[in-house]
Amino acid sequence: MALQTGLYYPYVHLRDESWAKAAALYWRNMARVVPAGFPVRDREVVRELNQGSDFLVDKDPRLATEVVAPAFIAAVQDNAEVLRARFAVEGRQFTDWRSSPSLASTARHLTGLYPPEVSHELVAALEETGLARWEHRVGRRQTSWVVVDPALAWTYKCALTQELARQTAFAPVTDQLSAYAATGHWTPARIANTLLGRAVPTIGRDSAQATVAMMAVRCVLPADLRHVPAEKIVRLRTEYADEFAAFTAAVEAATTEVVGATQEVTDRAAFELHLQGAFDLHVAQPLESLRKAINGLKMDTVYSTLTIKPEATLAGAGLGLWLGGTATAVGAGIAFTALAARQAAARERDTLVAASPAGYLLRVEKELNPATVLQRASRVVARASGVGI
Template sequence: MALQTGLYYPYVHLRDETWAKAAALYWRHLARVVPAGFPVQDRGVVRELNQASGFIVDSDPRQVIEAVAPAFVTAVRDNAEALRARSAVQGRRFTSRWHSNPAPNWRTRNLTGLYPEEVPPALEAALEEAGLSYRDHRQRVWHHQEWVVVDPSLAWAYKCAVTQELARRTAFTPVTDQLDAYTATGDWTAEHIADTLLGRAAPSIGHETTQSRLAMMAVRCVLPADLRHVPVEKIVRLRTQYADEFVAFDTAVKAATAEVVGATQEVTDRAAFELHLQGAFDCHLAQPLESLRKAMNGLKLNTILTTLTIKPEVSVPGAGLAWLLGGTATAVGTGLAFTVLATRQATARERDTLVASSPAGYLLRVEKELKPATMLKRAGRQSHALREWASEWAVHESLSGFAVA
């Protein structure tokens, strides 16, 4: 697979283990912002993915926050009164959890926390002076935890700005499982920060996240509904086993991304942007996938047993058949078996070539590998294998009384 890295935001811990499995099928690595000393406690699936294939990469935001914080300091100091009227922390409950889409009524919204190591002293001082933050000390079972307590909308904007700057410096692609956060892109100047915090900014349509959205749309369209029950081992195998197919798929994703970004540079209407996104997805990924499915279904396995007609020849005694065909009946039967095997192998190579050359080949691999086999299908495969074995055995046993025409 191509060495490409997604940059997860706005949290440290991945919220959805099913989404993590889907992300692992496209992103070779998934970076995330982890301040120094942050107590990382990943869930089972994320831990397994990381241990098996080095999926997660932790990025220290120290240099990035030093670059982002001054614009926030300016925005807070220049708009302190308006921000205090909208996002003051006094008298509000702190939960240490926050969401990227805060409730409309700020007075009933629970406060959230930023980790102290990701808030430079100058920014924390400006926030406290404006009545927009305070320090909270909490004793957990395993450690003592401190938070810089703020309104969720401020934490959301700050996290997104840090992510955007880190993406610029690393060439990582921002990706998130929080749909509202896709709008949190753009140039985080002091003016844009103030407009965002005061509800004056028009939502970004998300040019910066086009690639990650297209990729995840494509991967998720072929995943089984019960992906959470799919073993991590299968995800890891897909990540490493089908390099050729993935390269073709990744090329198609990038072509679709370039098409959307090129066509929507001046687009400011989000609904229109979504139509462009869907159109590129259909053209570059969904339609090739459907065409590949049809091609695979139409690829027939022409073995010697289906291309040759076997019929009784009563005028030819069984004892003379070996002489007529130039060898013993057993030798002829063995030859037929080898021909069947060779034909199957040739068809398998043709099938693999077809999949590897298609931009949707990797998606078809994912679909086939992760689709759970029903009991009926498993029984069908066993029955088919038995029929084939019986058919080949019958060729050996009865060839002395038949001729091949």
């Protein structure tokens, strides 16, 4: 069964509005790590996506924090001196991460972890090593933070999310490209190597499905999603459930095939070539074949025939007056025949869309890409007749 819930990381808030819209076109739900009491302040677009389709699912990481803590404590204690030399918090300024450009920032400013997302034992170990301190902010509400270096916060959030993904069977997904290399099992050695810049990039098997899904959705989206209303995204999510199910099954087939066939592959670039090949086979080629098949139905020609009437020209108008009722009957017959032909073509198109794993993508492409005035008018009439895509 295809996974239909992504697990966003390493932040709480979805930071890229266009990415959020694209993600909503594939993931049935998007879970995110929200510690108890965290002050969530989503952007308006994200709130609209959520209100229209219950897109977001908040997950408390409390149980995952207890599982992740021992490996981090071991990494800190085994490498205390070198980590302190690089990530000590003494004399450095704290910047609330909601206003910081990136957790992985190399700036000297510190960032904060929300206390309920870090175990007491790990906080104590970080404090003892000089890698963390407490900060208390007073504003509209008093807030406390465990203040650390951005690189340490980034590594911790990735590891915490990976454990939560294991517990929930959700698929880790992110809009931060560097974080894709942070999936996989987090041992003390890997934590230390990541913090010290010695980590070998992971192959990407854990994020393969998320990668293929976003590749697929992106290939049919308009260049600038910022101007696409959130309500259009919500409607596509809710109206085309059958096509969506076929599409998610195709994505799962592509990723399952690649992951199963590349267990011995240790080269990330080679793995990505295999992933691209599976994407082409299971998604891109079916989409192109579907486009060609639908274009072959000549529905635009049928539509043009449907809208032509004898009264469209002066000569036609005169002929109509001379023939009287006969011209009206002939025109009605032509229109009826054209409508029947278009309805037959529409039924064949719907059969093609329903049978193709790329049918959902074609729906998305038709709905979201800008159309000419003539194309928009055509769609309005077609939908009114019950035959529009």
